[in-house]
Amino acid sequence: MTKRITIDPMTRIEGHLKIEVEIENGKVKDAWSSGTMARGFEALLLGKDPRDASYVTSRFCGVCFSVHQLASARALDAAFGAQVPWGGTLLRNLVMGAEYIYDHMIHFYHLSALDYIDVMAVANYKGKDPALNKVKEKVVGLVKRGDVFPLVPRYEPDEFSVKDPDIVISAVKHYLDALQMQVKAKNMGVIFGGRAPHYQSIVVGGFTQLPDVNQLARFRSMLDEVAQFVTEVYIPDVVAFGTGPLLPLAKAGIGGGHPNYLSYGGFEMDEGGKKLLFKPGVIVGLNGGMAVKPFDQKKITESVRYSWYKKDTPKHPYAGEQIFDLKRSDAYSFVKAPRYDTVPMEVGPLARALVDQDPTILGLVKNQGVKPGAVARHAARAVETKRIVDAMYGWCDQLTTAMTKPGFKIHDTAHWNPPATGEGAGFYEAPRGALGHWIRIKDHKIAGYQAVVPSTWNASPRDERGKRGQYEESLIGVPVPDPQNPINVVRVIRSFDPCLACAIHLIDPRTNEIRKFIVE
C-alpha cells in the first residue's frame, strides 16, 4: 500500500520548504521538493547603480549572509575590470572564513543534532562531571516546569538515535557551547566585516576597511579559541557519531541521491589566485573512479518545466527568462531546476571534498565503506571547517606581511565607477555549495542580473527529462517504518543544509523590461 505524507513546514532550515514523499513497504518510493516563498529581487535591481547589487543580494539570505555579497562583488569586479588588490582579497577570505565556521557549527549542532540524539536521555546521566550535571539540571528543570520548548515536540527517536546518556549529555552540552562559539565566530568576522549578519565592507574592487595590527591580533586570538573548539569538540563529535550509532546509516549511504558533484572552487591562497583552497571541477557518476572533469560554466542551464514560471526551454543563466505563472497546475515549486550538461548535480561540502579529492573524505569512502549520503555530508562539513581554520592562519600571516609593505592596498579605486557597458560572472563556493552570480551592465546601470545558488541545485524539482532534483533523489529508498514518524526524511533533507530564501531570489537575467505576471 502506498501512503503519501507531507512535511510542511520543513523546520530547522533556512526558508520555506515543503517535502512530500510516497511511502511503500516502509520505504520512500517517490519524493517532491517544493519551495513555497518568493520575493522577487529583479524589479529592484534593474536600472539601478550596479554597485548596489552586492549590498542588496546579501539579503538573499541572512544565514549565509555575505557569500552572496562576495559572489556579487566578484561578478561586478569582472564587469568593471577591477583588479582586487591582494590585501582586499585576504580580507575577503578572512571574513568569509569566519562565516563558514559559524555557519557549519550552527548546521551541525543547532539545525541537525536534534535529529540524532534523544535529548531527554540526559535525565539518566549518572556521572560526576560537574559541568555535565549542570546541563542535566537545566534540562530536568525545564521538564519539571513543564516547558521544554523548543526541544519538543519532535519526531520520536528511532533505532539510529543516540540514547546513551553519557554521549547525549555531552552532545547537549556542546549544543549549548556551540551557541556561544558561533557568536565568537561571527564577532571575529565583524572585526573587519562591520556587522553580522550582512557584512558591510565587501564592495566592487575590494574592501572598505583598512586593517590595523590590533584588529589583526584580536582576530587571531578569537581564531585560536574557535579553532580549539573545532578541533577538540566539533570534529570529535562528528567522528563519535559517524563511527558509532550512525555507522549503519553511513555505510548504507542513506540519502545518497545522484552521484554527480559540482564545485566552482574558492578561496585564493596566493596573489593572483593560481592556487585555490578548494579546486573547481565536476564528477559525473562514481563508477569512473570519481574522475574529476574541468568545470565549464557554459554547460549550466535552468529548467522551469515544473516551476511556477512561464513555460520555456532550459536556458543558460544569461539567457533565461523569468515570468511568474502561478496558474500552472503541472508546476510545484518556486525553485528552478539547474542542470550541468543536462544532469542534476549535488553541491556543498561533500561535493567540494570529492571534487577536491580530499584525502580524509576519500579515505572514508574508499577504505571505511562509507557511502556518499547524509552522514558523509556531515563529515565533509566538519573536515573542511578544519581546513578553513588552518588556511585562515595563513591568510593572517600573509596579511601581516602585506600590511607592512609601502603602498598597501585594499581597493581598486581606479575602477570604482560603473562602466557604460559590461558583463561579468562571479563564482564562489558558499558554505552550502556552488554559487554563481551573473550581471550585465548597460548605460552604467544594471540591465540583467542572475544568480544560481547552491540550494537551487540541491532543492530543484524535476526537469524536462523527468529527472528528480537532488533532495528528491536522495530520499528514494530511505526507510520510513512509521509514516507518523518520518525522522529519516528530515535527517536526509537537513544533511544538505537547505537555504530556500537563497534558492528563490528571482532575479531576472535579461532585459530591463517590466516583469509580467500571470496571476489568476
Added chain:
Amino acid sequence: MGKVFDGLSRRDFLKLCGGVAATVGLADLFSVEKVAAALESAGKKPPVIWLEGQDCAGCTISLISLEDPTPASIILDKISIRYHETIMAASGSMAEKVREDTIKEGGYVLIVEGSIPSADDRYCLVGGKPFKEIVQETARNAAVIIGVGACSAFGGIPGGTPSKGLPVSKIIPGKTVINLSTCPVHMDHLAGTILYYLVTKKAPPLDKLNRPVMYFGTLVHDNCRRRAHFDEERFLTDWNDPKQQDWCLLQKGCKGPETYGDCPIRRWNNGINFCIDAGAPCQGCSEPGFYVKHSPLYAMGPATDRIMARKAAGLIPKKEIV
C-alpha cells in the same frame, strides 16, 4: 551588583535597554529589585511565537548573536520559544499544532520577521496556508507584537519587489506593532525590547513610526565620529589612503544625516564594529525608504544631494562639544 537573572546583570540589562537610558528615565524604572520581582512573579517563561514570512532569516541570526545574555540563556531560560521555524525541533503539522495551541492559550509575545506579500498570497505559503492569514490569526491573541527587521517594519527589500511585501502593521490595522527596523534587527534592540516588555508588561515609548525612542531617538549623524570631517567637508574618496581613513563617507553614499538609530553609540555585534567604522557608508536601513529610495547606495544621489543642500543652507550646523 548582583545578577538580575541568569547571566544578566543590572548593568547589562540597562545597557540593552538603551545607551541613552538616563534620558528616558529607564534608570529609575529598572531598579534591580523591580526587575527581579517582575520576573519572579511571572512564574513561568513567557511564550513566544516567531513567524517568518518573506524573510532571509537574518533577524533570526541576530537573535543568537549576543554575548550577554547568551543565546542559550535567551532561548532556554528567558523565554519559551513555542514556535520558530528555524529553531524548533518539530516539523510539519506537529509544528503547526504547537502554534495553534499557543494561540488558544493567549498572552504570548508575537515576533514577525519578513514581509507579507500583497500581490498574491501564493508568494508565501507555510504549511499550505497564506502567510497573511497566519499573521492575522496569530496576532489576535498576542499580548504584544514586535516587527523585527526592515521587511516586517516597513516592507524593506521585498516591499519594492513585484511580490509587494507589506509591513505587519498594514495587515493588522488597529494593533500596535513595535518596529525594530534595522536590516537585520539589531541584537540589542531585540533582546532589550523583549526584556522591557517582560518587566513592564507594556511597549517602550515609541516614535511616530512606532520605533522605540530609546533606540531610534537620535540621528546616526549626530553621534558619528566622522562628524567633524563632514563639518569641514573632508570626504573620503580612496579607501586605501590612511590619511582619509576617518573622513566623512558622504561621497560614498552615506545616509547617516537622514537616518535615526543608535549605531554609532551602541555599535553592532557586542560593540565590536559597525558599518561606518568599517569604512562603509550608512545605508539608512532603519528608515521607511530602504532600499528603493536609498539607491544609489555607494554614490552621491538624491539623498546625499538633499543633505548637502541642507548643509549649504546652514540647516546642519557644526556639532558643538557640550
